[in-house]
Amino acid sequence: MLDIHWLRQHPQEARERLKTRGRGDEALVDRLLDSDGELRAVIRSVEELRAKRNQVSREIGFRQGKEKPSQALLTEMRTLGKTIEEKECQRQRLESEVRDLLLLLPNLPHPTVPIGNGAEANQTIRTWGTPRTFLFPPKPHWEIGEKRELFDFPAAVKLAGSGFALFRGEGARLQRALIRFMLDLHVQEHGYIEIWPPFLVRGEVAIGSGHLPKFAEEMYHIPSDDLYLLPTAELALANLHREETLKEATLPLRYVAYSPCFRREAGSAGKDTRGLLRIHQFEKVELVQITHPDRSYGALEEIVRHAEKVLQLLELPYRITLLCTGDMGFGASKCYDLEVWAPGVGAWLEVSSCSNLEDFQARRMTLRCKPDPAGKSRYCHTLNGSGTALPRIIAALLENHQQEDGRVLLPEAFRAYYPKEFV
Structure with missing residues (x-):
């Protein structure tokens, strides 16, 4: 969620930065500020009416001590009360409208994010490994x-x-x-605390992470219990400290969790439907960091390195791309994608997105930090990254390490977890 106070002071900057996302979100700024201006006018009106009612009430009390208050004074009192009641209803409606519009606004892209409308504008930051040269036609993972x-x-x-x-x-x-393998790596080498979360969460948790209301159609919902199946463990990990004020000395907090992920993938029919490339339920190991707001961009580079380590140990060639404004996720201010090469399908497969959401989630969750009991609190920054997603890792593992006889040679670093040389 964006800061409404900042939006009031910098509406043009907000429009320009949101316009770079290429989805028309800048139009919401005007609707939001119009509703916000109307709300503030109603609040001022209510305050003035209450002051007037208090004045009339004192006048009635004064007269009752000496004489019977006039009918005009009593009528005015009743009219003020009814008007205040109507204004309060209008206030509640506008408060709800302002909040709903704030929840629909995506995060502002960081100034270092390249401007563009799609994948062609993404920037390759670095690569690792060399795609293997095969002496036979490599098969896709499903074969x-x-x-x-x-x-x-x-x-x-x-x-x-x-x-x-x-x-x-x-x-x-x-x-x-x-x-x-992934959980042990992130816990033992990278210092994350392992969490085994519920795989169902309440609606306010999905609102806090930024998945609701924007992506309601993508999520599996159980109406009878009003619970949502996790599309990613990020929802649970990011919300662990919702509505809390953390001591700055405890930051950063690093959490890792395995979970199945459930996604309806609405609107993606016919896209990457073969094999494991796009399925409604898949396994993922998720990384989340909660940091001091001044140190989140260092944490973003760190979380990328942690995800990279998985790919290096599995000996999978990969590249890291900095996503452009039009290709970033809804809540991200800056995002890197990690993509592995899959020779069987002849494509780069995204296996991790590492994002800094700055205070976008923290405002929705009311998650703050402060230096000491007397210090001023600030919103935390939250980051997430897949460490990593399994279906495409399995696809890349099978395709990159396949042998001509159909067996798959496993990387040596992984054999402690799967004690065979070949699958």
Whole structure:
């Protein structure tokens, strides 16, 4: 959520920065400020009416001590009360309208983010590893997995319909081993605290993270309980300290969690539908940091390095791209994507997005920090990154390390978790 006080003082800057996202969000600024101006006028009117009512009340009390108050004075008192009641209803409506519009506004892009409308404007920051040269035509992961009986898509369709995957035998074991591998790496080497969160959250948690109301159609909702299935563990981790004021000395807080992720992927029919590239339920290890507002951009570079380490140990060639304004997520102020090379499908696959949301989530969650009991509190900054998402990691692992005989050679650093040389 953006700061309404800042928006009042810098409306043109807000419009210009939001315009670079290319989604027409700048038009919401005018609607918001119009409603906000009307709200403040109503608040002033209520305050003036209450002052007038207090004055009339004192006059009635004074007269009652000496004589009967006039009918005109009593009528004025009743009229003031009714008008205040009507104005209060108008105030509540406008407060709700202002908040709803604030919740729909995306974050402002950081000045260092390149301006552009799509992936073509993203900037490659660095690459790691060299894509392998094959002496045979590399196969896509779904052919490898089906031949080795690692997953069974027809069985998944039978159970849940299209857009789901079922892992079996060594495929299920591989997925479980990757989860343990990533969690241990981030806890033991990178200093994160492991969390095992509920996989269902309340609506206010999704509002706090920025997923509601904007992405309601993308989320699985259970109306009878008014709970949402996690689209990412970020929702749970970022909200762990909602409505709290943290001591600055305790920051940064680093949390890591595994969770299944559930996404309806509304509007993406027909896109990347083969294999594991786009499914409604997938596994992910998520990283979240809560930091002091002056140190969040150093934390962003750190969280990128932590996600990179997973790819390096799995010996997967990758590149890091700085996303342009039109390609960033709703809550991000600055975002890097980590993409692995998948030779079987001949494409770079995003396996992690690392974002600094600055105080965008903290304002929605009322999450603050302060230096000491007497110091002034400030909103924390929150960051998140996948550390990493499994379906595409598995796809890249199978495709990059496939052998001509159909087996898959596992990276040496991973064999402590999957004690075989080959899948």
